Amino acid sequence: GDSTTTSAPTSTAAANGGLEKTEIKVVGLPAIDTAALYVAIDQKLFEKEGLKVTPQIVQSSPEAIPMLLNGEIDAMFGNYVSMFQAHDQGALKLRILAEGSRAAPDSLSVMALPDSPIRSAKDLEGKTINVNVLHNFQELALTQVLKANNVDPKKIKYVQVTFQNIMPAWQKGQIDAAYLGEPMVTAATSQMGARKILDPASGPAAEFPISGYVSTQEWYEKNPNTAAAFQRALHAAAKMMESNRELVVDVLPNFTQIEKATAATVTFPYFSSSDNPVRLQRVADWMVEAGWLGKDIDVASLMSPTTSG
Amino acid sequence: MTRLGGALLRWPLLIVLVILWEVATRAAGSAFFPPPSTIVTRMHALWFSGPPGRLFLTDQAVADILPSLGRMAGGLAGGATAGILLGLALGLSSRAYDYLDGVLQFLRAIPPPALVTVFLVVFGFGMRMQLAFIMFSIIWPVLLNTADGARAVEPLYLETGRAFRLSRRERVLRIVLPAALPKVFAGLRLALSLSLIVTVFAELLPGTTNGIGFQLTVAYSMFNLPAMWAGIVLLGVLGYLLNEVFLVVERRVLGWHHARETAGA
Amino acid sequence: MTGALAFAALVEIAGRAGLAEFLPPASEILQRAAALLFDEGFRAHAGTSVLAWAIGLAVAALVAVPLGVLFGSVPVIDAATRAIVEFLRPIPSVALIPLVALLIGTGLQLRVTLVIYAAVWPILYNTMYGLRGVDPVARESLRSYGFGRLSVLWWVSLPSAAPFIMTGFRLATGVALILTVSTEIVAGRGEGIGVFIYFAGIAVPARMDDILAGVVWVGLFGVVVNALLVAAERRLFRWHHTRVGGGS
């Protein structure tokens, strides 16, 4: 889109004058989706913008909201569904600083064990499927895909299963099919011979936006230039990552439990190198459709124009 | 103190605090701290706006509250029984103490959330896992206090029992247990509120689909803060009510203890 | 000791029998636990947890004993506050995490606050019930010498209730430990055994050996603390233990 210069001299000048805040704390998640933040640090992209970013990892994004509110941190990485809900409920006035990740084909997967009778999407009706958190993006996307496949989404039973318990629960037959993300998709395929039944990031939910970097409206208004610089660095990182998998593979062990060897084989999500209100609006609209939001959200009004090249 | 006097004392402080809370939360206007009036309205809408024939309980109330109470009751009964039995064994038999104490002290320190996978593998989803989880958590105050009580029985009580050659079973049942009962009740009272807490924890376990704890987490994960607060307040109210019932039972069972204590004074 | 060995053997068999293909046998867990001892990162985690535990526990004891005395000896206060206390008690700390985090931040203070909140109760209630069990004749005999309420409390009620208060404290040490680690598992930042356990859990495949090795250390810590406290009790309350004797 609308580009400004990203050359080093200008940024340095911004650091001297334009930035309201040069040291910021950002919370990420121990998941591949946060990789851009670490690549940006690794590649000194923040530095180029005159920013010093201290990353911090939390277990799940809702936990970081109190931190955002009481000023412990400046920005956080969170999934849109949670963030929109928080915004809708008035828990925070959301400001999206930069898009983060979108579902890539095969980065999410509904899978069945080799000897399971489940063979097609239709077989999922009446079955129990795990999700990490109920009423979140996993359900949202799958609902759309199921509908497109002529499966009644209401006939799926979702149970919330924490990460480490998915495999045991699955193998002990507590869930019929597993809704997995990377790196578990790769692991389940190679180690357990699990079969993919459905890609939740396909059809209507293709390239489904999962999470982004957010802060509060208040913070944004106080620090517009810092926010812009932050966005630029992240977009720049995403750009680099598009063409260079190794960058991601290198940083993963820093904040996830994924080892280098595994990292090399997993499917990454898409990292957004620009912000696009249109695709994000889709998430909000689906949420309204699911009854998860009290009122419509105009996503564009929460976002800034992409300032990166 | 008369019942009436007690009631007169009990409510003013609470009412004042609630009013203060209302004022403070209104002033602060934080979504995380909705005013009590909002919470109560939400509680009413969620649970207590049902038909009169059903004691005003809504379907949601039946879905949330009853399963939780059931789990709690089951876990409490099991945990308390196990706690009393093990506590007696530990307090009375040095052999049992030698064999069990180390293991029990070890288990006592273990945070149940770290063992969810183990519980899952051993018990599977659902009621069995939840009950095991609750029992495992609430057994300790009952166990330790019972053991303490059993160990500290007035020696002359025991000697009297032995002198009259009461069987071991009778000595335990008629002397040790009643003598330890005041302490057992302290443990039970702790276990009671703990069982509510742990029930909520248990309802976060994989595979749960109903209960107050489930409602509470879903509410929070969707940032429905008034609903979350409604859950918190509901727990508080339940805890208070259960405790009142508990005290009635305690006054009956430990009548001799209280009467002796206040005699003459 | 025998019991511990038997227990370990049981876990070993369970693990080996593949009762649980996700549970490693005891020998592996113990090996891993031993290895962790030399792992600097783990030691840092452990240090943070112990710190939160110790602070929380200490504050809880300092708050709970006087409160227990107050509730136990002034029925009016007990009656006036009971509704509030009993209302607060069953509120699970998980539900409080976001609220406390918002109010006071998420660092050590969050864990400490939640530990205090949970560890106060056993000490408080054992103090209350312990005071109630004091022999009235003993209290009267000091009263008859003109000692006031506070002196009677200090010289008779507290010493007499002390062993039971100590049991409450021992309970609290366990509760505090559980709360420290659990809070870390749910919402820990940076360091702590719970954080260690959490991250072991999200590895693919989950590092059950790490989780259980962490658990072993938590459990052992609990055993050691309990043993120390029991030893202290035996010394402090020698009168109690020699008189009532008992199995232990």
Next chain:
Amino acid sequence: MLEIENLTHIYGGGGPSAHHAIDQLNLSVAEGELLCIVGPSGCGKSTLLRSIAGLITPTGGRIKVDGELVRQTPDNLAVVFQDYSRSLFPWMSVADNVALPLRRKNMDKKRRREAAAEALESVGLSGAGRKYPFQLSGGMQQRVAIARALAYRPTLMLMDEPFGSVDAQTREDLEDLVLKVRGHHKMTIVLITHDIDESVYVGDRVVVLSKAPAHVVADLQVDLPSPRDQINTREHPDFVHLRAEVGRLVRGQPVAH
């Protein structure tokens, strides 16, 4: 020194299990006097003592000590409880038990310890100070309780069957000890006993109570020569006469239920 007017006490407050223990009891004790109280078992003697000590609030009547209404425990009072073994603190050594009340007396630690040792010696327990109460025999525990009261040097001493658990010889020694201490330190003493000989031997006056609810049946002046002497006094014709009289009076009050 001590005045009791229309004292009434009902246990269990009017309920179905109410027990009328004391009924309209009147009594007064002069300063320095040693009053013995005898009466059937369960008649209300201990209740009377507890009321004087301010440990229970009688349901009727009033008690004055030194002209002041007893609302709480009067100053400078010591009680030897009937249930002596429970009145000792098991967590303290015997010496500490005896020394503890002296904390009220502005004594430093050393003097407290000396006073305790002295009192223990006077009751024949000089070696027992470092033991714990449970390591003593019943009679020894009773003597510790007596020593505690004596060490305190009260102006009013209430003793509830204080010599019931000691042998005859010790009992006589303790009787004489109480008489001696009373003379030295101007104590007023109220002593409950079941031993009629004892009541006449140590008492300046003997009050006989009725069966429950207790009231005063007889109030006998004992005019035996002082100092009393275990052999001569007991052979004194007045002694023989009085003890027979008290015996008759007590026996006239069959036991309470």
Next chain:
Amino acid sequence: MLEIENLTHIYGGGGPSAHHAIDQLNLSVAEGELLCIVGPSGCGKSTLLRSIAGLITPTGGRIKVDGELVRQTPDNLAVVFQDYSRSLFPWMSVADNVALPLRRKNMDKKRRREAAAEALESVGLSGAGRKYPFQLSGGMQQRVAIARALAYRPTLMLMDEPFGSVDAQTREDLEDLVLKVRGHHKMTIVLITHDIDESVYVGDRVVVLSKAPAHVVADLQVDLPSPRDQINTREHPDFVHLRAEVGRLVRGQPVAH
């Protein structure tokens, strides 16, 4: 019935705080005999009783009851403890306290209750069955403990100063009660008392113990006419003689420390 050979007991096992309570004590009691034990306070009487009851394991010597070595409590034995108030269970009504040991006796509930009521009546407490021990006076509690032992109908009854807390009249009644029960039910009784008159009045034999460590100083046969009678027996010249003798022997044993 009861044979004690070289009984020795040392408390506190050889440590610095060890206490030598009984030393080489020999004693035997025939079936149906009523043996009284007197001795200075703290000499070791209660220790002796506890050993017979199998409640403590003496450090030396042996005790046989009915020809069998005492390892644990012998069958059909009842004890009235010196510390009666602590030997009653506060959570049980008085009647339940008395009835509890009868569970060993294959009695149904009704008969247990009757036996308890009867025993309570015999000690003058017919109305007190439904009360709790703490609602009774000291002397009443002591009588409950006696009633409990009596209701049990033991073949060997051990009584540790059982009448110390009751008034003179009640004491005499209880003495006679014990004598009567003994006659009816062929009990062997060992009774510790500090009342020398009592020991001679109720005893078939009186054993005088030395000060600690206790051993037998004298073993006196009491040959007074049966049935005993509170007035005539006490006036009997042998009674007067014996009590003087026992008194002298006890006084010859100054108090233990």
